[in-house]
Amino acid sequence: MMEVRNKYVSIRNNIEGAPQESDFELNTEMVSLSVEPGSKDVIVKNLYVSIDPYQLNRMKSQSSSQNAINFAVAITPGESIDAYGVGKVLASGRDDIKKDDLVAGLLSWGEYSVLKEGSLLNKLDPMGFPLPHHVGIFGFSGLSAYGGFFEICKPQKGEKVFVSAASGSVGNLVGQYAKLFGCYVVGCAGSQQKVNILKEQLGFDDAFNYKEESDLNSALKRCFPEGIDIYFDNVGGRMLEAAVANMNTHGRVAVCGVISEYTNATVRAAPNMMDVVYKRIQIQGFLAADFMKVYADFYSRTLEYLKAGKIKVLEDISHGVENIPSAFVGLYRGNNVGKTIVQIADE
Amino acid sequence: MMEVRNKYVSIRNNIEGAPQESDFELNTEMVSLSVEPGSKDVIVKNLYVSIDPYQLNRMKSQSSSQNAINFAVAITPGESIDAYGVGKVLASGRDDIKKDDLVAGLLSWGEYSVLKEGSLLNKLDPMGFPLPHHVGIFGFSGLSAYGGFFEICKPQKGEKVFVSAASGSVGNLVGQYAKLFGCYVVGCAGSQQKVNILKEQLGFDDAFNYKEESDLNSALKRCFPEGIDIYFDNVGGRMLEAAVANMNTHGRVAVCGVISEYTNATVRAAPNMMDVVYKRIQIQGFLAADFMKVYADFYSRTLEYLKAGKIKVLEDISHGVENIPSAFVGLYRGNNVGKTIVQIADE
Numbered sequence: 252m253m254e255v256r257n258k259y260v261s262i263r264n265n266i267e268g269a270p271q272e273s274d275f276e277l278n279t280e281m282v283s284l285s286v287e288p289g290s291k292d293v294i295v296k297n298l299y300v301s302i303d304p305y306q307l308n309r310m311k312s313q314s315s316s317q318n319a320i321n322f323a324v325a326i327t328p329g330e331s332i333d334a335y336g337v338g339k340v341l342a343s344g345r346d347d348i349k350k351d352d353l354v355a356g357l358l359s360w361g362e363y364s365v366l367k368e369g370s371l372l373n374k375l376d377p378m379g380f381p382l383p384h385h386v387g388i389f390g391f392s393g394l395s396a397y398g399g400f401f402e403i404c405k406p407q408k409g410e411k412v413f414v415s416a417a418s419g420s421v422g423n424l425v426g427q428y429a430k431l432f433g434c435y436v437v438g439c440a441g442s443q444q445k446v447n448i449l450k451e452q453l454g455f456d457d458a459f460n461y462k463e464e465s466d467l468n469s470a471l472k473r474c475f476p477e478g479i480d481i482y483f484d485n486v487g488g489r490m491l492e493a494a495v496a497n498m499n500t501h502g503r504v505a506v507c508g509v510i511s512e513y514t515n516a517t518v519r520a521a522p523n524m525m526d527v528v529y530k531r532i533q534i535q536g537f538l539a540a541d542f543m544k545v546y547a548d549f550y551s552r553t554l555e556y557l558k559a560g561k562i563k564v565l566e567d568i569s570h571g572v573e574n575i576p577s578a579f580v581g582l583y584r585g586n587n588v589g590k591t592i593v594q595i596a597d598e
Numbered sequence: 599m600m601e602v603r604n605k606y607v608s609i610r611n612n613i614e615g616a617p618q619e620s621d622f623e624l625n626t627e628m629v630s631l632s633v634e635p636g637s638k639d640v641i642v643k644n645l646y647v648s649i650d651p652y653q654l655n656r657m658k659s660q661s662s663s664q665n666a667i668n669f670a671v672a673i674t675p676g677e678s679i680d681a682y683g684v685g686k687v688l689a690s691g692r693d694d695i696k697k698d699d700l701v702a703g704l705l706s707w708g709e710y711s712v713l714k715e716g717s718l719l720n721k722l723d724p725m726g727f728p729l730p731h732h733v734g735i736f737g738f739s740g741l742s743a744y745g746g747f748f749e750i751c752k753p754q755k756g757e758k759v760f761v762s763a764a765s766g767s768v769g770n771l772v773g774q775y776a777k778l779f780g781c782y783v784v785g786c787a788g789s790q791q792k793v794n795i796l797k798e799q800l801g802f803d804d805a806f807n808y809k810e811e812s813d814l815n816s817a818l819k820r821c822f823p824e825g826i827d828i829y830f831d832n833v834g835g836r837m838l839e840a841a842v843a844n845m846n847t848h849g850r851v852a853v854c855g856v857i858s859e860y861t862n863a864t865v866r867a868a869p870n871m872m873d874v875v876y877k878r879i880q881i882q883g884f885l886a887a888d889f890m891k892v893y894a895d896f897y898s899r900t901l902e903y904l905k906a907g908k909i910k911v912l913e914d915i916s917h918g919v920e921n922i923p924s925a926f927v928g929l930y931r932g933n934n935v936g937k938t939i940v941q942i943a944d945e
Contacts, residue, residue: 521866536874
């Protein structure tokens with residue numbers, strides 16, 4: 252029975268606060284490259300894996316008050332970390348997936364993944380696109396952007412849309428979908444370089460560097476003299492408060508993530524609830540998995556936009572399993588532009 | 599041309615913080631009891647007027663940051679204060695409303711009201727019910743409870759419902775509608791007497807006195823071991839935070855009012871947005887006026903329940919225009935049980 256040495260990333264300890272590279276370690280284990288008779292296991296060589304901010308919430312101690320959330324499956328120190336990705340099948344006990352197939356699904360931050368029966372794993376037709384597109388724009392980042400914007404925000408043409416973390420994996424796509432739909436779109440990001448990308452490459456109507464603004468409320472008043480109809484929130488905290496203060500009647504806030512609150516449980520958005528009442532604002536949290544029912548629509552529309560060159564794909568790809576920790580830590584330092592992906596191996 | 603002296607209540611000054619009786623004064627003016635030819639004015643002798651917490655927001659200085667809300671029409675010191683109520687017509691320039699008709703609409707905190715064309719004013723058939731019912735349960739309090747619960751919360755039978763300020767004008771009806779619909783209902787209130795009313799008279803499954811709870815989070819955990827599906831919020835602040843923390847997946851928060859935040863702009867609810875994301879919680883503000891489209895349903899269903907003795911009407915009625923300030927101030931001291939109404943004159 253042939254075996255290979257699998258290098259994989261794990262956490263050394265539960266993480267509270269901002270993650271550091273020293274919170275992670277590289278482990279090894281032996282993985283069999285054959286599947287037992289009768290088993291439905293699939294053994295995958297990982298090619299590209301997704302690096303997402305929400306993983307931090309799974310790395311926290313389960314006893315920490317902020318993580319008293321029973322749905323985020325905890326990541327255990329020393330153990331493998333599952334993550335969305337694209338790979339190539341080395342061995343399969345499933346009839347619908349064969350050796351050498353490309354697949355997309357819940358792989359891991361390592362060189363190899365063993366997927367048990369029932370795991371999220373689908374055969375992948377790259378449709379002529381680079382494989383990283385199937386990690387990002389065709390993966391949960393794209394689905395979050397599409398579902399969050401169309402299903403939660405229920406936009407009307409001409410509405411004013413604000414997107415935070417707008418150069419991030421989800422935000423940049425929300426802004427592009429919103430522009431293509433016919434909205435006025437302003438994004439915020441954490442550097443002048445990112446602001447330039449939003450305005451010059453992605454077609455945002457306006458953008459600002461929140462780190463240069465002494466008063467977020469004023470910044471939004473300046474960018475939205477007629478108020479905000481839709482706020483796509485990726486950050487929470489003070490930005491959410493300022494957005495609610497600048498919101499129009501019947502405004503909608505789609506809460507995709509609150510990265511400013513992930514590293515510090517004492518940071519909490521306190522939007523003015525009087526605004527929420529009088530302006531009948533809706534604040535709605537969501538997860539990408541809620542939108543599987545619109546996946547076909549999402550996929551066909553996104554494919555069409557991409558083929559027509561109407562969407563620009565922003566990817567931030569680094570290389571090698573040993574660089575996963577720095578890619579992940581970089582998310583919290585604002586290092587990435589677009590979707591953060593680590594390439595594990597050549598195709 | 600016959601005139602009468604109209605005594606009415608006004609604010610002496612804009613109010614910040616909790617209202618005091620000394621913030622109000624009784625003024626007089628002369629009101630003509632006849633309508634000019636061609637005018638559509640209606641002159642009404644006020645019988646019962648509604649006393650509602652939200653009026654405080656209209657009394658604040660427009661420059662105060664909390665009141666940078668351009669939809670709450672400001673109340674000006676010295677001037678008459680419009681409020682919902684029931685009265686009798688003394689003179690009318692309208693074809694559809696005659697002298698001696700009973701009417702319900704936007705009257706005022708005074709003895710007489712002059713309603714201009716286009717004002718909210720409808721002829722009233724009391725349907726055999728006491729007139730105060732047409733100020734409270736058939737008025738905006740009832741509509742807020744009905745619309746907020748059915749239209750915003752979209753309940754399912756068997757769901758777990760939490761109502762704050764549950765012995766208040768809206769809360770007590772929400773709890774009763776929810777029980778009649780087949781939900782499990784827990785309310786909180788500010789005294790043991792109120793708690794007893796909720797449990798013994800209104801049929802709530804459980805109730806607690808929030809002033810006796812050192813930890814609201816624990817109180818809700820105790821009352822909702824299986825979590826909260828729907829929170830009907832009348833108070834905001836710490837209670838909203840605790841409700842969100844105890845909410846189930848796909849929980850809904852209908853924000854009717856945030857009385858704990860009205861008197862102190864520094865009190866702000868900071869619900870954990872990670873809960874909002876992971877549990878896909880919806881927080882939705884609303885105003886009763888949004889539900890005019892379901893008024894007919896609301897009216898017929900409420901009428902049926904009342905006739906069948908299935909809803910208990912809780913009213914807190916004081917007498918005389920000069921007692922309006924104490925009735926209003928009492929709302930902020932938790933003095934009222936049920937709907938606060940002032941009777942201005944006998945029928």
